[in-house]
Amino acid sequence: MSVLETHDVAIRFGGLQALSGVTLDVGEFEIVGLIGPNGAGKTTAFNCITGFYRPQTGRIVFKGEDVSELGPHVRSARGMGRTFQNVGLVKTASVLENMLTAQHSNVSYGAVAGMLGSPSSIATERELRARADAILQLLHLDHLRDLPVRGLSYGTLKRVEIATALATDPDLLLLDEPSSGMGPEEAHQLGDELLALRGEFELSILMIEHHVPLVLRACDYVYVLNFGQLLTEGLPHDVRNHPEVVAAYLGEEAPLAEAEAEAAEATR
Template sequence: METDTPLLKVEQVGIRFGGLKAVADVNMKLYSGELVGLIGPNGAGKTTLFNLLTGVYVPTDGRIFFKGENLRKQPPYKITKKGISRTFQNIRLFEELSVIDNVKVAYHSLAKHSILSSILRLPNHFSGEKEMEEKALEFLKLFNLDQYRDDKAKNLPYGQQRRLEIARALAANPELLLLDEPAAGMNPKETAQLMELIAFIREKFNLTVLLIEHDMSLVMGVCERIYVLDHGQLIAHGTPEEIRNHPKVIEAYLGEEVS
């Protein structure tokens, strides 16, 4: 019996597509303030698990609890409002919107002005928009993105796009942040900066972070605990040290390298 309720509790969760089990029997607990890694070879089901946690897919088995509340059949936007926010493996920015507007979209659920007051341009439209503008700008400064504020998101350099996606995810005001391979396509220097950034935001926003990473060495450095997924199932769980020497993990990763 745990004394402390976990922030996120995943119980026996699984999903089948047709006859294929993409993810099965996953159990997980994340406590407030943790930085936890989720690793596994390609096609292990890591992103699918994220999609289950964020409501993009509805699990065929098991249950997911966030702050003790069952998330069953909640649509993604409601889950985001409850405090789970994410980034995507293949960056999904609003390309034609400016950098600052990308962040403002994430603030949308906090907007105080209604559609009618926007159409009629009532005073609270102006105050609401101004507040969003200020908050969004604050965020961009924090991420050193304010120099790009009016550029279209699609015109940002790749590394900055990744930063913007994280900024946007944070603007949605999450307690749990899910990062899907944030370092993909980055060089070692950019990766190091990114990891610093993650440590910084975690401190600043008092966040819990679940990080998917393909590259094992990277996760080993920053995460306190690591879950390992292979063929849709958790094959190991423990500290980086335990994971490093876990026979199943070695096998899974070796297996991948051979093929």
């Protein structure tokens, strides 16, 4: 069964056709990569899926239900957990406070009951803390628990954001460039970690990612976007050597392997 399906999603901003006819599918417990050059429309696709943008045509089906008309907070409550390219955290709050806020839709007491200090609200607060601590521990972030988010390094923020996305109790995790701000070594480990998280939290994952080794390590399937259209799709290794993909990333006639070798040469 598919967790997420998009059907012919298209969106236009003024004269720019940002997405046209994007149809993709994320199966249960699959890790799916969404790659493509800058400006291809990857983040726009995320915004359509999570409800921050309303596509002009097309449908978003999540866990078998059409969610096209629902707002982002409802989709979050239904099980979409998302991270942002430039970090979507409450920066003035601490890591723990973010973890608590992220559990908003799973809080059983009402806003007014919490305000009046009902006994159940106080008991629930304790449970929220315990759950936040458990997730932070799992991601080895517990030493940051009481630090304000503002002031943490970018790479750390990306990891904290994954923790908050997990705290929303998602079925589908949408990660927007999770490895940015991390070194190659860290990015590689992130791949192992995502595989482990999938098992731990029974997740499906859709991720935008540029780091090729990470995509090869973690993804079961890859979609390639270019100029708002799906260029191709397939297994990671096939897509990597697909001539059109190579062309889209590097211009015509420059094989990816050669470019990688050059890059390695340059860094040496």
